[in-house]
Amino acid sequence: MSERQRKGRVAAILGGALTLTLPLAAQMAHADQKVLVTVANGYFTQPELDGARWDGATPAHWEGDGRTVSREAAQHPGEIQAATLGALSTTLRDVKAGARMTVLYEVSPTTRPGCSADAREFTIGVGSLKADRTTERAPGDRKPNWKEQSFPFTAKENAPTVTFAGKGDAACGPMLANVRAYRDDPPGDADPCAGDKPGTACGGAREKDPCKTSEGSEKPQACGGVTDNQSEMQRCKPKITTDNSCLDEVATDGRREKDLINGQETKIGKFNDRKRESDPARAVDDACSTPLSGLPPFKKDHYVFLPTGCEPSP
The missing domain is CATH 2.60.120.260 (Galactose-binding domain-like)
Structure with missing residues (x-):
């Protein structure tokens, strides 16, 4: 056996010994934690x-x-x-x-x-x-x-x-x-998914929902209410993926809410455009012809002339 071959075999043996002993030393150091x-x-x-x-x-x-x-x-x-x-x-x-x-x-x-x-x-x-x-x-x-x-x-x-x-x-x-x-x-818990709030890599299987309460008890205020389609959305299991096809099927685009907002803005605009100062009688007619439902709260002094026949509640 040449000198180069002999040195190569010695290096391989030493390398294998280090591979076996280093993890054991690391385990001993981990187990012997002193504060x-x-x-x-x-x-x-x-x-x-x-x-x-x-x-x-x-x-x-x-x-x-x-x-x-x-x-x-x-x-x-x-x-x-x-x-x-x-x-x-x-x-x-x-x-x-x-x-x-x-x-x-x-x-x-x-x-x-x-x-x-x-x-x-x-x-x-x-x-x-x-x-x-x-x-x-x-x-x-x-x-x-x-x-x-x-x-x-x-x-x-x-x-x-x-x-x-x-x-x-x-x-x-x-x-x-x-x-x-x-x-x-003692050594720390080696399970990365242990505890009430495991990381997202654990799939969230053990994660507790703070808004789930026992029957008859109240939810925290931060949990808010339940939307119309929330129950359908909840059936879409969380995944570590960019695939949102399940949510796309049940989630809305907010059109109904937008329509309601636009309707309120239209009513408020018509109400504010009335010429109440020119003719008291005309102001009464125009004010009474404007539906008051859906308007924000207002005070009586919004009118220069207060209609008596259709006086809104304060």
Whole structure:
């Protein structure tokens, strides 16, 4: 086998492998949808400290006796501040009951002078659900060993509170940093025709008619009345086509409506053309000879001389 043939076979095999694996990866990414949820001051940026300090005030938007640790003291690779445990609690205000959550965070033994490099124990919990955790041992005194951990739970109530609590001497308790929370959303509905209003490509089979009501109930005002030939037009099934032959058979051209409008305009014109100011008697005769049916509403002061024998109703 030549070198060119060998390379061609390898490329074909790799191409086939990619064809098989890419859809699976896409499915896994689709199934693992995570939505970031706000953790107030999760990076412990407030209050901001200078120098090497482990005794800053309790982090803003957190409750408990934990303290803020400066960047220089935390020695985090992301150059962010941290907090000591103690105990610290934060409320996830954007979370609703029933949500499946994952809290991610990083912990390390403290770098505080006088404390050993030993691993430190702590707990994390939400309500009655608690888990025992531990940091990894640091490579030496006053050296950090930051490691990420996770805590999954299902919210039993709206706005659950997450609590971290160190064990043992709080002064040498573990350091906490980079707290984040994610909501695990299930995959969306893959059926494009699902729901009350599917797209036109679905044929409208499941589309609900807002003007169809149960017997005895009133239709919304926007539905209006029913025209004379509407029932015949409704038998023309909707199609995704330009063929309107069915509607052409039953739809009218509006001629009857046009004739009625023209008739009204003619009557109004004759009425307005009467010379009512020249001769009162003639005005009476002309006014009474003009049919009033189909005329728009008018007031008595439309006449200079008001006929008494054929006085229209106001």
